[in-house]
Amino acid sequence: MSRTDEYIILSDVYKRYESGGEIVSALKGVSLTIKKGEFIAIVGPSGSGKTTLMNTIGCLDDISAGQMSFYGIDVSVLTADSVAELRNKYIGFVFQKYNLLPYLTAKENVALPAQYTSKNYKNRNERAEKILESVGLSDRVDFNPNQLSGGQQQRVSIARALMNDADIILADEPTGALDSVTGCQVMDIFKTLNRKGKTIILVTHDSNIASQADRIIHMNDGRIVKDESSVSTSDLQAACTRVLEKDPLGMMFGIVEAFRTAFRALNGHRIRAFLSMLGVIIGVFAVLMSIAISEGAHHRVMKEMNLLATNTIEIRPGTSWKSMPDPGNKLLEKDDVDMLTELLPESKISPVITSTATINSGDSDIDAALTGIS
Template sequence: MIEFNDITKFFISGTVRTDVLRGVTFKVNKGEFAAIMAPSGTGKTTLLNVLGCLMKASSGSYLFEDQDIETLNDDQLSEIRNKKIGFVFQTFNLLERTSALDNVLLPLVYADVYPADADKKASRFLESVGLKERINYKPSELSGGQQQRVAIARALINDPAVILADEPTGNLDANSAKEIMEIFKTLHKEGRTILVVTHDINIARSAERIIYLKDGRVEKEEVLR
């Protein structure tokens, strides 16, 4: 599903060059739940931005469903982002004045596909993350954990090929974090492909496999189950 071969990424700020990814190689298979583990500030978000086609690598090859991402134009990249990838962020990224239901529906608006049963589908996903009673609440009326559940339901609405999560529990207390990881485990059992990047080993341990990054490269992989 995902194949990273010797991916590098550097940034230039003024005269300073920062090499963040220095040759990252790994694969994620369809149906897998993998975690990428790296300390703070060492390139997790950068890696996820490349994975999510939000940013191009400086060099190396990236295959997504056997398609060479390097060869695609901006329209093709946004098509992949909108239809194939569900994003979950550390800060939830919900629209403030908008109900949980409409937040979940938002990706459909961007993707230009609006099935007749969209509302029903969105309600069903909100129900599946335990928010049946909250579908008309706005983000400010929800707890952090509940907001992240809305974000997960939003990530599911397009039936993405993969869910990419960047420190999805970084802003949550231990209990809510555990509940969110249980939701990811359930989604994985249902057959979804999930990739979480985190600096927290307890979060990474929810996955089946941990890919450890060090100094911009894969240091080792650990298979947990």
């Protein structure tokens, strides 16, 4: 995917959720064109669909109907991995609650998005330090989030969004948790980034914040009710040539860094990690024990049956295997023998008839049992 002067285009987009057995429409036929380099504010009351619209533009939510093209590519035809790669390379996110990992330093939080690219560990850290310096945090690179003020944490969040040189910065209430002075400082950073050619899209309830954007989109009840476009927008000068393609070296770095991050997360929450692993160990042990007991009982039963060395099965008419044939029951016929012979071709099957008789031998009578087989 080459990044040219094409637009991000939403055409008659719907987004529906199922809530409490009912279908809720968060977006209702939204059509929107976004030029690269614009500074856009999305405003509206709670529940108007502005955050859903931002998530749709950021490829975090799938659309229910309609179409969205991103730099000329229909997002719906991309695989889940390609969409994730698109977000990582082209879109940066800034959240109201910062969403910084508490066990990582500011530098490590900023460098986190680049661990899924081909940049090595040293280059990532060097770039993270430069970006933190550009947002005025050169003296806080090794501080953890709990050692930073709210404004400093938000600047770390902005720096993280810039780590992969994203074209688009999506910000959800970026000044909502900040005082007015700090909020203005954060907005100054966004304006500086916009002048450098970045597309800024922010969601806000604050009309003063929205007024600083070049274009304001008003939403209500899942629809765009007003779109105040600016006279002129920023022009993105540099043409980029990065493409969404598989990079084996980048995948290897990503796997290594995923393990590194996982171990850091475990180390940052030792007790919770220990209890989680203990629960997994107990669960796995219980499953293995159940399987072992079941298999052991099965083999024991089969062993006992093999010890009987039974190779002859006798089939008699009647209701009980212990009883002799009941004259009132229907006797087995030759057709039954033929059927068993067809079903068990490797077995030797013979009809059997039994009876009792008195045998005379001289002056003696003997009661005998007669058995006839084929």
